[in-house]
Structures are given as C-alpha cells and as structure tokens.
Amino acid sequence: MAPRRTAITTAQKxxxxxxRRQQPNASLKQLAEWFLGEYGHRLSSSSISEILSARYNHLDGELTEQQANAKRLRPKRWxxxxSALNQWIQAAEPQMVVTEDMIREKAQFYWNNIxxxxxxxxxxxxxxxxSRLQQRKTVREQKQQKQQTEQQQGNEDxxxxxxxLAVRETLSKFSPRDIFSxxxxxxxxxxxxxRGLSTRSLPGVTGQRPRISALFCCNADGSQKLSPWFVGMAKQPRAFSAAGVRxxxxxxxWRANGKGWVSPQIFEEWLRWFDASMHGRQVALLLDHYSxxxxxxxRVTSSNFPLQNTNIIWLPRSSAGRTQPLDQGIISTWKTTWKHKWIRYIVNExxxxxxxxxxxxxxKAVRWAVGAWQRDITTDIIQFCFQKALSTERLHPSSDSQPVLAEISQALIGLQLPARIKDPMDVANFVNPADEIVQDNLEELDDLILSQFRPEEEHDDDQVVEELPHISHKEALDALEKLRLYEEQQADGDAQLILELYRLESVIKRRTFVGLEQTDIRNYFNIMA
Structure with a gap:
C-alpha cells in the first residue's frame, strides 16, 4: 500500500x-533538504518549483493564523x-458599526468606480x-456601543x-535626537x-479650490527638520516650468493627485524615504491613527521589504492632537507665517x-511654505512642542505669534475699508479655517481610496502663468556683484553674508566652466575678471 500523501500548510509554503528570497542562489535540492530538516517532510523538485512559482505570490504578504494553518489558500480574485474595502473598514470601524450589508454595499460602489x-x-x-474577506483582512465584528455615561467617560480618560504613559515609557528608550514626529x-x-469667497470657487479659478497638502517631520531636540513633502493637484505645474525652476x-x-491629498501610496513612499534617510540608526516615529x-x-509591514531603521509608535486614538507634537504649535506657527505672507501679497497686488x-x-505658495518651515520653525519652538505633547505639566509657550497675528488683523481691516473685501474673516478663521484642518472624514474617504486606482489626471490651478526669463551665468554674476557691493556699503553690513556671496560667486563661475565645451584663453580671463 502506497504511503499516504501528507499535505503541507500554507505557512510552510x-x-x-x-x-528562497533570503538565499536566492539556493538550488532546489538545498531547499528540499532545508524543508526536510525544518518540517520533516520530503518535497520533490517539481513540488518546490510549483510553490516558488507566480501561482503562490499571494503567500508573500501577511497571513492570519487561520490562513497559516490552512492546507490551501486561494489567491485574491479582486x-x-x-484593498479598497480594507482601507474603508479600518477607517469606519472606530466611528460606526460595520455590518455585512454595509460591506456588500461598499463593495458594489467600489466595483463600479475602480x-x-x-x-x-x-x-x-x-x-x-x-466571510473570507474578513478572515483575510482580520476584520473584527464590533458591537454597537451605548451612549457613554460619566463613569465610562472617566474610564476613557x-x-x-x-x-x-505607555508612549512615554517607549520613548524613554530613545534619545531626543532619535524621536521624530x-x-x-x-x-x-x-x-x-x-467669508463670501471661502466656500465657493474663486474668480479666475475653475473647478476645485487650489489646494496643497504638506508632510512635515522633525525630531525632538530640533536638530533635524526633514525636507517637507507637498502634494498638489498637478504633477507638473505650469508655474514651475514657466519659471524654469527645478x-x-x-x-x-513634490507629489500630486487630483485632490491634492496625501494618499496611502504617497505616505508609503514617504515612510520608505524616511526610513532610508535614517540609515545606520534606530529611531522612533510618532504617527496619528489616520486611516x-x-x-x-x-502595506509596508506586510510586504517583503519592511522598515529597517524606523519603529512606528502610534499616538493615542482619543488624543485629538494633544499628543502630536506638530499640533502643539509647529504647524500653527508655519501656517501663521504663510498666511502673513499671503495677506501682504494680497494688499500689494x-x-x-x-x-x-x-x-x-x-x-510662490511652495516657496513661502519651505521658507516658513526652514526659517521660522526654530529649535526652541520644536523642543517646546515635543515637551508639551507628552508632558503631564502645563507648559507656557517659549514664543508666540501675537505680533504677526496683529499685523494680519490690521491688514484685514485695511482691505475692508476700501471695500476690497466685503465680509472679512476674523484672524483665527483666516489663519486656520475649518476646511483646512486635517482629519479622518468618512465623507471624503471614498474619493481618497479610489484615487489610488484611477489613472493620473493632469490638473493645473494656475490660470495665468508668468513666463520668467532664463538667467544666464553672466547675469547672475553681475547681479551678485551689485548685491555684494550694496552689503559692503551698509553701516550694519553683514561680513558673514559677504563671505557667503563670494562663495556663491565661486559656485557660479565653476558652473560656467563646466558649461563651456570650447573656449580660448581670452574667454577664460574674461570670466575670471
């Protein structure tokens, strides 16, 4: 009687x-020997080849316990x-009871729109x-919660x-230099x-209101402010190309989608970029529970290439920004500075x-945004905001934006007097209007999820674009000479700035030499003069 064939589990496959991914050069024989020693089963070369084929690619992701113990696991048909349903369920579960009928209705909606x-x-x-979807995605059936009593609210607090305290305990293992948010x-x-223009399309702008989303990241001691990521509505804005700006x-x-939102794909790309920039270190990264x-x-943790240098630490769900350092004054300072430039621009125009x-x-928008992030978000502001976010004590700000807010307020009054604007916002609503607050909104969730599966569409918010001239090396050197002379003539001239202008002159001259394919000795001395 032939020996009974023993099936192997999905986890073993x-x-x-x-x-094989760890040892890509291992032969089928070597893999068979490893499997025999590991699980006590002898596999033929044909069985190993089949398991390593594309047919079983679906096993390379994260598996639930039930899936791991199964003898067979069907690949996903759709x-x-x-993926869309999983994202929607993750975002919806904390806010409502997710039923089978709701999942079915959402599946029909997504099918018609993907x-x-x-x-x-x-x-x-x-x-x-x-049911199989829930098993694959480890969706838990939630019971509807009754209205909280005062005692329940106290328990939640x-x-x-x-x-x-748990977050603080985890962070105690890292130095401030290695704690990022x-x-x-x-x-x-x-x-x-x-107010009359805040909720409808603006003159000269078609379609949606022009929007950008920003991703900011810095560490607790303020020694590192990473380059910000901006997500706009146009992949290649005409304002960039018209100015010849790289x-x-x-x-x-710069990233883009039709909504100007941070999508899961963009944030996954940012995570991998952040992780790569932390090479050689082990850092903590604080994140909100946004869907x-x-x-x-x-997506990152269940892939074959998880993060190597980054430890994700989730902030409490119910914190409403209280434990997010950037929400304690960093983003508001950045936005106040940007709106100050915008109101001055409005008045001047x-x-x-x-x-x-x-x-x-x-x-102009991103130039101001980068400038505000790099120049106006100081080390003192960052350190204070990190301390305030995770401290049990009441801290007083080390600096505030009152002078800037007062100037914005005066500008709003100045615009109202000659009737340039009819119904001015108050300062708080102008600096941080409700529709700019980033939050998990189920009303916008479907658009955000579906944006991942739609082909890229080219949008552009610039109706009138100013064509700027291409500045030659000689024009830059002439302008630099005038600027240096100006600074040298001032009673309070900055010697360090003058040295920096000399350095910039050397950089431009070096670029000039590189750009010259053929030259003679007279050209050389003309440049050096």
Whole structure:
C-alpha cells in the first residue's frame, strides 16, 4: 500500500518562499533538504518549483493564523477591491458599526468606480465571500456601543492617560535626537480672507479650490527638520516650468493627485524615504491613527521589504492632537507665517491694480511654505512642542505669534475699508479655517481610496502663468556683484553674508566652466575678471 500523501500548510509554503528570497542562489535540492530538516517532510523538485512559482505570490504578504494553518489558500480574485474595502473598514470601524450589508454595499460602489473592473459583470458578493474577506483582512465584528455615561467617560480618560504613559515609557528608550514626529497640514493657497469667497470657487479659478497638502517631520531636540513633502493637484505645474525652476532645488519633494491629498501610496513612499534617510540608526516615529497612515504602515509591514531603521509608535486614538507634537504649535506657527505672507501679497497686488487670485501661483505658495518651515520653525519652538505633547505639566509657550497675528488683523481691516473685501474673516478663521484642518472624514474617504486606482489626471490651478526669463551665468554674476557691493556699503553690513556671496560667486563661475565645451584663453580671463 502506497504511503499516504501528507499535505503541507500554507505557512510552510510561505516559509519556503521566504527561504528562497533570503538565499536566492539556493538550488532546489538545498531547499528540499532545508524543508526536510525544518518540517520533516520530503518535497520533490517539481513540488518546490510549483510553490516558488507566480501561482503562490499571494503567500508573500501577511497571513492570519487561520490562513497559516490552512492546507490551501486561494489567491485574491479582486485585489484592488479588497484593498479598497480594507482601507474603508479600518477607517469606519472606530466611528460606526460595520455590518455585512454595509460591506456588500461598499463593495458594489467600489466595483463600479475602480477602472480595473470597468465593463466586467459585478459579482454577487455572497455572505461566504464577505466571510473570507474578513478572515483575510482580520476584520473584527464590533458591537454597537451605548451612549457613554460619566463613569465610562472617566474610564476613557484614565485609559488615555495610561496610553500616554505607555508612549512615554517607549520613548524613554530613545534619545531626543532619535524621536521624530510626522504631521500633515492642508492649505488652500488661493483662499481669500472673505467669508463670501471661502466656500465657493474663486474668480479666475475653475473647478476645485487650489489646494496643497504638506508632510512635515522633525525630531525632538530640533536638530533635524526633514525636507517637507507637498502634494498638489498637478504633477507638473505650469508655474514651475514657466519659471524654469527645478523642484528639487526648492528644498522639497513634490507629489500630486487630483485632490491634492496625501494618499496611502504617497505616505508609503514617504515612510520608505524616511526610513532610508535614517540609515545606520534606530529611531522612533510618532504617527496619528489616520486611516491613510494605518493603510500605508500595513502595506509596508506586510510586504517583503519592511522598515529597517524606523519603529512606528502610534499616538493615542482619543488624543485629538494633544499628543502630536506638530499640533502643539509647529504647524500653527508655519501656517501663521504663510498666511502673513499671503495677506501682504494680497494688499500689494491690490495696490498695483492686480487681482491677487489671478497673479498668485503654486510656485510662490511652495516657496513661502519651505521658507516658513526652514526659517521660522526654530529649535526652541520644536523642543517646546515635543515637551508639551507628552508632558503631564502645563507648559507656557517659549514664543508666540501675537505680533504677526496683529499685523494680519490690521491688514484685514485695511482691505475692508476700501471695500476690497466685503465680509472679512476674523484672524483665527483666516489663519486656520475649518476646511483646512486635517482629519479622518468618512465623507471624503471614498474619493481618497479610489484615487489610488484611477489613472493620473493632469490638473493645473494656475490660470495665468508668468513666463520668467532664463538667467544666464553672466547675469547672475553681475547681479551678485551689485548685491555684494550694496552689503559692503551698509553701516550694519553683514561680513558673514559677504563671505557667503563670494562663495556663491565661486559656485557660479565653476558652473560656467563646466558649461563651456570650447573656449580660448581670452574667454577664460574674461570670466575670471
């Protein structure tokens, strides 16, 4: 009687594939010997080849306990749909009871809106399929919670305090230099300080209101402010190309989608960029429980290439920004500085007889944004905000923005008097309007999820773009000479700045030499003069 064939589990198959990734040059015989020693089963070369084939690619992700023990695991039939549903469930579960009917209704909605399924007949989405989806995605059925009593609220407060203490305990293992926090900010960069124009399309702007989202990150002692990432609505804004500006020279990273939102893919890319920049270190990264953040972290941790240098630390869910250092004054200082430049620009453009909404462009917006981040977010502000976020004591700010806010307020009054704006916002609403606050909003969640599966569309918010001349090396050197002479003539001239201008002159001359393919001795001495 032939020996009975023994089936191997899904987890064992996944382990075999992982072994091959660790040792890509291992032969089938060597893999068979490893498997025999590990699990006591002898596999034929044909069985190993089949397990390593593309048919079992679905085993390379994260497996639930039930999946790992299964003898067979079907690959996902509709991976885009399941990914979208998983993201929606993760965001919706803390806010509502997610039922089978709701999952089915959302599956039908996503099927009709994901381009990969266009023209295909919609499946039934049976109870069995939803059950398997829940098993694959480890979705937990939640019981509807009753309205909280005062005692329950007190328990929640105690739980929040315990979570804060747990975060502080974890962070105690890291030095302030190695504790980072990442936060998001949103900016409608053409929004006028007029209530009547704040909720509708602006003159000269078609479609949606121009928007950028920002990703900021810094460490607790303020010694590192990473280059900010900005997400706009145009992949290649005309304002950049018209000015001949290279985005990488602005000290930022630029990404885009049709909404100007940080998508899970963009945040996953940011996470990997951050992790690579921490090479050789072990750092802590504080994150809010935004659905985008959770989806991106899940994609990274369940992939074959998890983060190597970064330890993700989730801030308490119920903190509402209280434990997010960037929400304790860093982002508000940045936004106040940016809005100060915007209000001054509005006043100056009106004085010239121009419409600031028409003349404003995204290049100016990101220049101001990078400048505010690099120059106005000081080490003192950063250190204070980190201390305030995770401290049990009441701390008083080391600096404030009252003078800037007072100037903005005066500018708003100045715009109202000649009727340039009819219904001015108060300072707080102008600096930080409600629709710029970043939060998990289920009303916008579907658009955010579906944006991952739609082809990229080119949007541009700049209706009128000023073509700027290309500055030659000689023009730059002439301007630099005048600027240096100006500084040398001042009673309070800055000697360090003059030395920096000499350094810049050397850089421009070196670029000139590199750009000269053929020259003679007279050209050489003309440049050196």
């Amino acid at each position: 996944a382990a075999l594939r992982a072994r 991976p885009e749909l399941e 381009p990969a399924y266009r023209g295909k007949e919609m499946p039934v989405f049976s109870s069995n399929w939803i 105690e739980n929040y305090a315990a979570q804060v 990442c936060g998001e900010a949103s900016l409608f960069w053409k929004q006028m300080p007029d 985005v990488e020279n602005l000290g930022l990273c 985008v953040h959770q989806a991106a972290v899940h 009106f004085d010239k007889g121009h419409d600031p909404v028409v003349t404003m462009n995204v290049l």
